[in-house]
Amino acid sequence: MGTIGEGLDRAVAQAATRPIPKSAGARMRFLVRQHGGSTRAVAGLLGITQRTVERYVRDQLRTPRPDLAERLAAEVRRRWQPRVQARARKQAATSTGIVIETRARFGFTAAPGTTDDPRMRLITQHLPPEYxxxxxxxxxxxxxxxxxxxxxxxxxxxxxxxxxxxxxDGLHVTLTDVDYVEFGL
Structure with a gap:
């Protein structure tokens, strides 16, 4: 199930101009640099031991478990090229807007006599910069x-x-049961 916050993070991460580091050691070294050289902070962030982080930094370990590899890539992607990400957010918020694609249950509060039962819809729509x-x-x-x-x-x-x-006019829309959501800048 995709969430709005995760979808926004993915959209902003796609604005990167360079790919994230490929190897687990390079990714771990990047995170350690981002946390001021603290392997303990990175270990807490990833849910592993400090010793494991140190072994990845020195390339003694090279292939992480699939769940750790996923968390590691996600954390690096979130912190990769922060100025490029900030510029992409600013551009979307001031001039270009954002495209949302979602499959979710939409319900309505409207005038009497209208159908307001929530139902699943697949919608792809450009939202203006203010949203x-x-x-x-x-x-x-x-x-x-x-x-x-x-x-x-x-x-x-x-x-x-x-x-x-x-x-x-006067239609109030509610969004529930989000099946998936993707954003494009």
Whole structure:
């Protein structure tokens, strides 16, 4: 199940201009440098022992378990090229907006006599910069997944369901049961 926060992180990470280091040792050395040389902090971050981190740094260990390899790649990707990621966030929040593709259950609160039963929909839609800014600001502030879903629902409600105010006036959209979500900058 994809979450909004993880989807935003993946979209921003795709803006990188260079690939992340390939070997486990190089990735581990990068994380150790990011944490001021502290192998203990990296061990706590990845859920492994400090000695294991040291062995990867010295290339005594080369092939991590699949779950560790996944966590290691995700942490490196999250910290890779921070200025490029910040520039991509700023551009999406000020000028280009963001594209959301999601399969989720959408429900409505609307005028009496309308069908407001939630149902699964697959939607791909460009959201204007103001919603991208709100999503990134909320994510940076540590907002819960529910709050991020609410912002995405408001954006999709405005752009997709109400068509910028041309139809379905007063329709309130709720987003639940997110099956998957992907973002593009």
């Amino acid at each position: 991208a800014r709100r999503l990134f600001d909320a994510q940076q502030a540590g907002a819960a997944e529910q709050q991020l879903q609410q912002i995405a629902a408001e954006g999709l409600g405005e752009v997709y369901f109400r068509d910028g105010g041309r139809r379905a």
